Amino acid sequence: METQNPLVKKIIEVLAPYLGDNMAWASIKMFTKEKKISLDEISSRHLPALAAKIEPGLRIFVGQVKAEALTSEIANLGKQ
Amino acid sequence: MNALRIATPIGILLLIWGAISCFGPWYTSPVTLKTNSVIKLVCLIIAAAFGFVAHRAYGKTDLQRRSWLIWSLGLTMYALGQSVLAYYQILRNVPIVYPSAADFFFFAFYLFCLPAAVMFCVRAFRSGLPLGRGWKFWWPAVVVLAAFLLSVSSTLVPMFEASTPWLETFFNATYTIGGFSLLAPCVVMIRVGLKFRGGSVLKVWLPISLGFTCVLLSDILFFYLTQYKLGWAERCVDFLYIAGYIAVARGSLFQLQVMK
Numbered sequence: 001m002e003t004q005n006p007l008v009k010k011i012i013e014v015l016a017p018y019l020g021d022n023m024a025w026a027s028i029k030m031f032t033k034e035k036k037i038s039l040d041e042i043s044s045r046h047l048p049a050l051a052a053k054i055e056p057g058l059r060i061f062v063g064q065v066k067a068e069a070l071t072s073e074i075a076n077l078g079k080q
Numbered sequence: 081m082n083a084l085r086i087a088t089p090i091g092i093l094l095l096i097w098g099a100i101s102c103f104g105p106w107y108t109s110p111v112t113l114k115t116n117s118v119i120k121l122v123c124l125i126i127a128a129a130f131g132f133v134a135h136r137a138y139g140k141t142d143l144q145r146r147s148w149l150i151w152s153l154g155l156t157m158y159a160l161g162q163s164v165l166a167y168y169q170i171l172r173n174v175p176i177v178y179p180s181a182a183d184f185f186f187f188a189f190y191l192f193c194l195p196a197a198v199m200f201c202v203r204a205f206r207s208g209l210p211l212g213r214g215w216k217f218w219w220p221a222v223v224v225l226a227a228f229l230l231s232v233s234s235t236l237v238p239m240f241e242a243s244t245p246w247l248e249t250f251f252n253a254t255y256t257i258g259g260f261s262l263l264a265p266c267v268v269m270i271r272v273g274l275k276f277r278g279g280s281v282l283k284v285w286l287p288i289s290l291g292f293t294c295v296l297l298s299d300i301l302f303f304y305l306t307q308y309k310l311g312w313a314e315r316c317v318d319f320l321y322i323a324g325y326i327a328v329a330r331g332s333l334f335q336l337q338v339m340k
Contacts (some may be wrong), residue, residue, distance in 0.1 A: 023279060030209075031211045066338070
């Protein structure tokens with residue numbers, strides 16, 4: 001496990017059934033690299049931007065409906 | 081989704097049947113030929129039908145929607161070609177002539193599926209997911225195309241030098257050029273599929289790309305079969321077709337599951 005951040009683990013739980021563990025991690029790391037933050041620094045305020053970042057890719061592979069459902073789940077993870 | 085749940089065991093059983101029938105002593109029996117012909121046709125119909133369902137399931141603004149439509153049209157052409165072969169084998173009980181009407185449909189298959197496969201790859205490349213950039217993404221296609229260029233003297237040149245009727249030469253060349261051209265995006269799709277290990281996207285992309293790789297390798301081998309009269313290769317080619325069609329049908333079925 002590359003981080004103890006519970007939010008990241010939740011995001012992985014949402015994405016991994018579709019993208020697989022490796023791609024789910026790689027997608028989050030790509031986002032953190034772009035934002036110049038570490039995995040531990042991801043907080044609920046980053047979630048809408050992360051969801052927006054991966055939605056176009058998800059749409060290609062799982063379609064608009066599923067992609068919107070997944071990204072909305074990710075965006076709302078911090079509110080739970 | 082009970083139908084999807086039983087798709088994998090049915091696919092495995094059909095694959096075992098394909099191996100037994102193609103490499104066993106019953107390969108040339110009429111029952112085996114007819115059964116395998118029906119299996120191939122049914123798999124292609126399933127693949128095309130679920131391709132159209134996937135097309136409809138994508139939103140109207142989804143970029144991938146059109147790729148699935150063109151892909152499914154290509155598979156429909158392939159299914160029509162296979163139905164002509166099945167007509168000869170099952171209804172008329174006569175050996176398949178080459179070339180036949182089926183080959184015109186197979187030719188049309190390349191016209192649809194080649195752009196669709198390239199579109200699948202380009203969409204994946206531009207998806208924004210970390211699938212590799214530039215050379216890292218496209219290298220499998222470059223390797224296949226390089227292999228084709230290196231093999232032109234042993235593939236295309238003998239075709240045009242052989243004293244076969246022009247239509248037969250045309251289809252032989254089409255299957256080789258089309259096979260290699262479609263193989264290039266398919267191997268890229270295999271690599272993309274493997275990036276999704278453990279996810280349901282893998283269950284779609286890997287069977288479809290591996291299935292098509294089997295079919296296209298069969299098309300390329302088919303030339304050697306007819307040209308050099310390699311009898312043993314006929315069984316391998318037939319098995320590769322069956323395995324490929326089963327995999328493509330399974331992949332198309334699972335696209336729907338991924339989207340639900």
